[in-house]
Amino acid sequence: MARNHRLGRPAAAVLTLVVLLLSAACGGGGSDGDGGSAKAAGSPKSTGPYDVSALRGELGSLGAGAGTSGSAGRLLGVVDDKSPWQYDIVKTFTSQAGRAPDIREYYATWGDDFDAEGNAFLWQHGQLPMLSLVPSDTALADIAGGYDDAYVHSLARQIASYHGPLVLSFAGEMNGPWNSWGPGHAKAADFTTAWKHVHDVFREQKVGNVIWVWSPHVVDSGTTAKLAPYYPGDAYVDWVGLIGYYGPIDGTAFSSLFAPTMRQIATFTHKPVLITETGVAESPRKEAQVRDLFQGAAAAEVIGLVWYDQRKDWPGSSQLMDWRIDTSVGSRAAFRAESTRHHFGHPFTSG
Template sequence: MMRLTFPRIMMVLTGALLLTYAFAVAPTTSAERRGGAVTAEAKAPRPRGPFPPAGKTFIGVMTDKGPHDFAPVDQFTAAAQHRPQVMLFSEGWASATFDRALFDRIRDRGMMPMLGWEPWDYRLDERARQQKLTAEEIDRVRSAQPSYRLSRIAGGEFDTYVRSWAEGIKSLGYPVAIRFAHEMNGYWYPWCELVNGNQPGDYVKAWRHVHDVFRAAGATNVTWVWSANVRYTELTPAISTYYPGDDYVDWVGVTGYYGKYDFAPYLSFDEVFKKTITEIRAFSRKPMVVTETGASDHIGRKAEWIKEAFETLPSYPFIIGLIWFEVNKELDWRIVSPPTVATAFARAVAAPRYQVTWSPDMLPRTKLEE
């Protein structure tokens, strides 16, 4: 056996240090001498993803409290026995300034934030509801807001405000989805082209302008979600007239509910969505998200609708997400009541297709072939 003398120990330690330098330190310092080839970006961990993975569909949630109070989200999670991966919340231009804490709270709960960014004063809507106006009267009040006419947005009058949000969202350093001015093909918001003095083509101009302000600010961590309402009548313009183009959109969305209908006691998921989905797929092949949906129990078939809806979703392989409207508003869309509804939802989302996780280092899927 070789004796470990002090000189021999020193030789071994010296050799180990030289090997460490050769394989770890030297390549980095050499690269830096060649002009700083090793950057902070290169040293950062590579993003995982995409989100959601191929063949999966994420489940999201929207509540009336948003990230200001997570109690409704916790109740939804308990009822669904499933943690949502996306949280949609709304902020209106008249009163909301960028607040990083709202986004971080959602992120810290393992959900991707989706901002429903609404260019209007929502307080007019709240006051109209408090006055117990009819639904038609409420729509007229909330949609007549000339200060937020689309031409003013496209003309740059809100650029300072828009830029402040772009810079704030850029500073987050993780992916955020923005659903800007949704349901533009309706008549109940001031950004709808059919009201508020808006003209044909104004919506696309406004969308592109807002998008370009974000791009100029370097806010590249935004997934842009264009979201139409399901079309109930052929008397409204084609939905394609509101589409700003694939270069300006990452996810296409659609909103639709099973509620009360005068012309049918019950409408299946396909009866609510299929016609509009087909129309959207004719002009865009972007990944699709059901950005708002819910079901009422007015004839006792809410649990049945949920079961059938989730069984139908796999027939639309391009739908990568569904966001449930967990709010008691006008009708009770929540899954927390009655227990049969919660059970139906929990069983539906237990399917392997809906087993998805999100983390801030994942890149949102923007192409179906990824």
């Protein structure tokens, strides 16, 4: 659903931050009046560089072992267009899902500054931040060629200054022709070279708090490009992310929506899989499809999924789709029951 996002540079006024922090202290990160449970802060109160290697290893092994032998469950997250400081989506998700999210994904446009304080706010309240960085109108070939290196170096320094982990997805849905960085607008080689270049700059800057997620859209009638040419290689990727929706066109069941793409990806990598965007559109089949999503994801041993809890026009049309969890009592009940049954939920604890 990250199709042609246009976001402004984050502007965190001091007064706004104070108001938000006071709001969080009064209940933003705690128990919700509709039954959501509070989660312990996930970040040790450290001022030194954060090394994500241990956390990366722990989370990367969730798929096969979720809920067994006392282990924590798979990741369960939520995504929207708001900045990290806009916490309402977390509170709404907590009320609807019956538990707080483990991941809070948000979007930023290439050229935006990184909001270290906003991401720290999320991590301290139990959400692993996930940044989906959208190149927008910046050509991948220019990024690959180093024309924006001043920004890449600045971004790397800003992210390193945030003393917590960050999941970073660069140029997601790179196989989607609706994107200015997708087929028909850029070559697969432009994408892989740009990805490697950004990754190499971060490595040179010794940025050790990033989990790199490669996030194609599932292969369907609108995204037919082969994925292997878009893969930067295992040395440049920590997790495979997948974006796919149960909607009016291709999304009817996990077996047809996600499984074919996972089989294609398995021919060139065995990295852990996180569904980085998904949702089920309102329809008479929504309750059954919510159940199918969690059952299929668990059987496929993904390490988690991130829900798009919004009402939004289907890309390329004026058809309004409602992806929210609680469009009906049945949908909400199915979400809560199946996410619990299949061990989606990985609370982060301090220390």
